[in-house]
Structures are given as structure tokens and as C-alpha cells.
Amino acid sequence: MxxxxxxxxxxxxxxxxxNRLLLTMAFFDLVLxxxxxxxxxxxxxxxxxxxxxxxxxxxxxxxxxxxxxxxLATGIAVGYLFIVFLPFIIGGLANPTSPYEFSGYxxxxxxxxxxxxxxxxxxxxxxxxxxxxDARSGWRTRQGLYALGVAxxxxxxxxxxxxxxxxxxxxxxxxxxxxxxSATVNVTAQNFVFNPATFTVRVQTITAIVVTNxxxxxxxxxxxxxxxxxxxxxxxxTTAKFLVFFDVxxxxxxxxxxxxxxxxxxxxxxxxxxxxxxxxxxxxxxxSNWVLQISNVPAPHALxxxxxxxxxxxxxxIVTPPGQASLETLKTASGGVQFIPVSGQxxxxxxxxxxxxxxxxxxxxxxxxxxxxxxxSILWQGNL
Ligand SMILES: [Cu+2]
Numbered sequence: 001m002x003x004x005x006x007x008x009x010x011x012x013x014x015x016x017x018x019n020r021l022l023l024t025m026a027f028f029d030l031v032l033x034x035x036x037x038x039x040x041x042x043x044x045x046x047x048x049x050x051x052x053x054x055x056x057x058x059x060x061x062x063x064x065x066x067x068x069x070x071x072l073a074t075g076i077a078v079g080y081l082f083i084v085f086l087p088f089i090i091g092g093l094a095n096p097t098s099p100y101e102f103s104g105y106x107x108x109x110x111x112x113x114x115x116x117x118x119x120x121x122x123x124x125x126x127x128x129x130x131x132x133x134d135a136r137s138g139w140r141t142r143q144g145l146y147a148l149g150v151a152x153x154x155x156x157x158x159x160x161x162x163x164x165x166x167x168x169x170x171x172x173x174x175x176x177x178x179x180x181x182s183a184t185v186n187v188t189a190q191n192f193v194f195n196p197a198t199f200t201v202r203v204q205t206i207t208a209i210v211v212t213n214x215x216x217x218x219x220x221x222x223x224x225x226x227x228x229x230x231x232x233x234x235x236x237x238t239t240a241k242f243l244v245f246f247d248v249x250x251x252x253x254x255x256x257x258x259x260x261x262x263x264x265x266x267x268x269x270x271x272x273x274x275x276x277x278x279x280x281x282x283x284x285x286x287x288s289n290w291v292l293q294i295s296n297v298p299a300p301h302a303l304x305x306x307x308x309x310x311x312x313x314x315x316x317x318i319v320t321p322p323g324q325a326s327l328e329t330l331k332t333a334s335g336g337v338q339f340i341p342v343s344g345q346x347x348x349x350x351x352x353x354x355x356x357x358x359x360x361x362x363x364x365x366x367x368x369x370x371x372x373x374x375x376x377s378i379l380w381q382g383n384l
Contacts, residue, residue: 018138019071019122020062022147026078026115027055029107033082037092037104051081068126075119082108096161103158113150117143181208181243187221187266189234190214192259194221197266202381203249212239223254223268231257246270271381279379288360292382297352 031052038044054077062070082089082105089105096102121143125132138144183205188195192215201207211221213234221240222231232240234256246252249272256264280296 015066016135017066017122017132018135018141018144019118019125019132020066021135021138022114022118022143023062023071023074023078023122024059026111026118027052027059027074029114030055030078030081030111033104033107033111035104036107037101039100054080066126068123071122071126072119075115075117075122078115079112079119082112096157096164099161099165102161106154106157106161110150110154114147117146177243179206179243179245181206183207185209187211188214189219189221189256189264192219192256192262192264194254194256194264194266198269199266200269200271201244201246203246203270203272206243206245208241208243210239210241213237217258219256219259219264221254222257223252225252244268281380281382290360294352 034048034052035045038048055074058070058074058077061067062074089108092098092101092105122132124130133141133143139148183202185199185201185207187199187209189211190213194211201209209221211232211234213219213236216236218236219234220231221234221242222229224230225246232242234240246268249270252268252270254266254268279294282293282295284291284293
């Protein structure tokens, strides 16, 4: 847009060109940016306040005398701060849930996007002797639309940040329990059945229970302990993970609230503390396997017809139902877990020198608890 005659006349001191208006707005926007990014903390503003001095000085000089160089200097003085700290600011912009920092940085960038072009244009037009637009008609030029566009984008970004923050604040309270589980149990809820319906958690062991709901309906994982009900919602098609810690050994019934009457129940066996081992195990671990060699089998477990079970506390893909397998099943190589009776294939009980081998190349992890049981009595507990 061409400058009109009255605007040409207004090159004298005190005239408000559009560039000068933008530079002034950018300066106050920068003040606001520093206030907001510091969370309106006076201490933070005192810290940053010195960075405003160049902008303030050159803006005053520009007001005093519309020298082209003062345009350029003001543009740089207002924009430099957020350009210097750009890498830092980009990091802050990646986190819209921190609303003060995010909004402050957005405002700071608005100052850059307003001040630099206005400073450069004011400088070039002043040097060429081109008349500058006045403060009012400047809005209807491309530069004016650009300045408005920057403002609208910034408002949108700040609103987005506010929404993101509200969303994040609604779902996270900042609390929580910072415990590392030392064991994990995987359970599925599918076709209105928990699988496994019975699993073991070692007493006084922080254990993660990971329940995957494969049904299209809401289930719950609910149990009662010492008069207190604990319940975890299992949204359709999702996996819920929670930590349990049981003080005393015993059995804990769990169920799904909506489908308890359909038999959607199960039992957590809280096994007694280790130390009550009735068989001895010698570790013969190698670089590729965990090897449990039976070193001692006192009566009545030696050479009886009892069905032994080896029970994994965590899910295992090779045993049915997950978590349990008879020694007979494990006797041959099967998915990397083997029970190898040294003295023949027909064995039904544990013997000294029998070996349980677990391949380290499978999904088992070091520290995973392993329990060898005979019926309901625990023979040995340890970890991979
Ligand atoms: Cu259910």
C-alpha cells in the first residue's frame, strides 16, 4: 500500500509510524513474556529485567528521534534475547503442559517476530527515504496482516497449552508410589474368565500384577484384605498394572465386580517367606542358562508318586495353564524350559542331581521368582 501525502509529512519527531508501533508493542510483549515465563515471580523478573534495558534505551531513542539506525537497533534489542536462548526455548515449547514457561516463550517469540521485521523495515525505509506507513493504516498492509497472524498463532498456542495442562493435571496428581516390583504376574481377562485364575505371589514382595482385558466390556480386578477393598478397573482392550505387597501368607480371593456371579473369580496364593525350603538347590548357572540342580530331597518328597509342579510366578508361554506345569510336561525340551531327570524318563518325583534349566534367551529375566511346589506345599523358592 502506498503511503499517502499526510503520512509523508509525518517524519518529524514524535510521529507514530507503524514500525514504531510494532516495536513498542513488541517491547511490552517482551516484558510480558519475561513476567509470564517466570511465573510472575518478582525474583525471576529481577533476574531477567536487565535484558530489557537495551530495548528500553533504543525505544526511547527511537521516540526521541526517528533515526533509521534506531529502528534497526530497537528491533535487535527487543528480539535478541529470545533468539540467543532459542535452543532452550524450543525445548520449553516441547512441553505445553508447563503453561507459564510455554506461554512465556510463545510471547517472547511474538516479540521477535514483531520487532525484527519492523526494525529492519523501519531502517531500510528510513535509509531509502521511503515514507513509512502511519500507525493506523499499517494494519491494512501485508505487514499488518502478518503482525496480526503472529498474534493469532500465539493465542492459539497459549490456549492449546492451557488445555493440555488442564488435561494433564486432571489425569495426574503428582502423587504415586515409587516402588520397584521384584516380581511380575501377568493375567488376562478374556471371555469373562481370569487366566490364570490361581497364581502365587511371594509374601512381603512387591509384585506387579499386570492384567490385560481382552474383552470388549469393563472388568475389574477386585479383592478384599483386612477389611479393605482394593479394586482396579480394567477398561476394554487395555492393560492395567498395579503393585501388591502382602504382609502374611495365605489365600486371597479376587473377582470381577460385574461378573462375579458368572464365576469370574480367582485366587492369589501368598506363599510363605523363603527360608522354609524343603529341598536344596545348587546353582549351576551358565552364560546361556539358569540351572537349578537339586542337591537335597528329604522325605516325603523323594521318590514318591506325588505330582510335582514347577510354578512360575510370572507368565510362561510354555506351560498350561500359564504359571504351572508338571515335571512330566517339562521333562522334554519345550520352549527352552526343561526339567531333566538325570535318572530316566519315567520319574515322577524330584531326585538329587535333577536339573531344571531355563534358557536366558527367552523372555525370562534375572531375578524372576521361581517356586517349586508339591501339591500345595512349597518345596523351594528362589530367583532366576
Ligand atoms: Cu468382568
